[in-house]
């Protein structure tokens with residue numbers, strides 16, 4: 246039996262693996278992508294694309310059902326299976342684009358690299374050989390270099406068995422047959438809050454959200470968490486703060502959920518569906534890591550260096566990218582790392598891997614975007630900072646949209662340099678507002694560098710312009726006149742005095 250040999254073998258076709266494979270094409274390399282399940286991974290199916298398609302559809306429905314905008318729609322109706330079909334269409338559209346590109350590069354050519362896609366479970370036999378186990382055969386491929394981009398899956402909860410019908414996780418959303426009448430989402434991180442937004446937008450489901458702490462999205466600053474909570478509650482979501490799940494009892498006609506609150510009292514609620522959304526864990530089991538002497542970290546991830554190599558870059562030929570790497574579990578991070586590895590291997594790298602300007606877009610109502618440090622991060626790193634907040638209530642475009650819930654919050658260093666450290670934006674078009682500040686962060690920009698930018702009118706981005714002016718006391722609208730809408734604060738680490 247002859248064994249196929251490739252320059253690069255990529256395990257997993259999610260954002261990390263696919264972007265790496267496509268960058269290797271640019272260097273005229275032969276690439277094998279091994280995919281165990283859905284092409285595109287969680288970047289497409291049961292993840293980023295499907296959830297965003299569902300969010301967009303739910304938002305349209307929520308706008309159409311609104312009665313505060315001078316119109317009232319009648320006979321508005323929504324069926325889960327139709328929503329599901331449209332969401333799957335979106336995922337398929339992207340997968341077909343990916344397949345089209347793979348097919349285009351499937352033939353060996355002198356002018357470009359080539360790609361082979363193989364479906365099956367990849368497992369290392371040694372540091373140059375991977376076995377691929379599929380339902381009808383087992384084969385081996387050899388490679389000079391490998392990238393582990395096998396992604397992550399929903400974290401299971403002890404004593405809660407996901408049955409994929411009534412107790413599901415984010416992989417099971419597409420299995421639902423209809424809108425549940427009542428649902429509890431366990432976990433108030435991004436996935437939990439996004440699905441709480443989506444199901445409450447449709448207004449067909451009583452949505453309960455379990456938050457075991459005091460704040461949803463606990464890693465964000467309190468003003469952001471409070472804003473998200475308020476938006477969810479305005480949309481009808483019932484948030485159970487400081488509640489821990491004791492048990493879910495399956496009854497024939499419902500799920501009986503027992504919640505224990507921090508203050509000692511308990512509550513039993515009935516729902517039809519429970520969604521477990523308590524984080525994700527890396528897919529590193531049964532990969533044959535022991536055959537190549539790769540160990541996982543205490544948290545179960547792969548420990549990569551700044552070149553994404555698992556060992557010393559010069560001597561090691563196995564790299565890792567994406568959710569397995571223990572960095573922020575984001576589409577753009579996976580893509581960045583995947584491309585970076587290939588450039589480090591075959592090209593001339595001009596810059597080190599930089600995560601400082603990675604943005605997160607959170608699809609709530611309204612959306613929230615984040616880049617760089619927040620106040621919590623500055624405090625934990627003892628970085629003195631100034632923070633200015635400017636409400637969308639003062640922005641003409643937001644007023645015109647009748648959607649002025651939201652704000653821009655920018656953080657700069659308070660060390661005389663005014664370096665742009667981070668930004669949070671909430672409200673319409675938050676995702677576009679963040680990009681200019683993300684760029685400044687990557688360029689180590691200061692307030693002085695962006696002062697000259699003039700923003701068009703009427704645009705939501707005028708909030709960014711005004712927010713930046715607040716730092717210098719030059720905003721058109723003043724904090725003195727609008728103390729609830731415009732704020733400027735600063736923070737310095739306490740100077741620890743040594744006992745003499």
Ligand SMILES: Cc1cc2nc3c(=O)[nH]c(=O)nc-3n(C[C@H](O)[C@H](O)[C@H](O)COP(=O)(O)OP(=O)(O)OC[C@H]3O[C@@H](n4cnc5c(N)ncnc54)[C@H](O)[C@@H]3O)c2cc1C
Nearest residue numbers: 257259260261281286287288293367396567568574575576
């Ligand atoms: C519900 C949800 C919504 C999300 N929304 C966003 C968002 O809006 N924005 C954002 O930036 N991020 C979002 N994410 C996160 C984003 O999807 C992930 O960070 C990203 O997909 C990770 O990419 P990856 O390539 O590392 O892994 P994955 O996308 O998980 O892909 C890994 C692939 O490897 C395959 N695989 C696993 N083991 C093997 C093996 N042994 N052999 C061969 N193949 C294997 C898997 O089948 C999978 O297809 C979301 C995630 C979820 C779950």
Ligand SMILES: NC(=O)c1ccc[n+]([C@@H]2O[C@H](COP(=O)([O-])OP(=O)(O)OC[C@H]3O[C@@H](n4cnc5c(N)ncnc54)[C@H](O)[C@@H]3O)[C@@H](O)[C@H]2O)c1
Nearest residue numbers: 432433434435436437457522523524525574575606607608
């Ligand atoms: N728009 C986006 O960028 C986007 C969207 C979805 C997912 N993602 C990525 O996917 C990752 C996973 O999302 P996630 O929401 O599952 O994880 P997460 O880490 O964001 O949130 C998990 C939440 O579950 C809570 N939790 C943990 N254990 C619990 C328990 N036993 N009981 C109750 N609550 C518990 C945590 O306190 C936390 O609030 C995120 O880190 C994010 O990077 C990104």
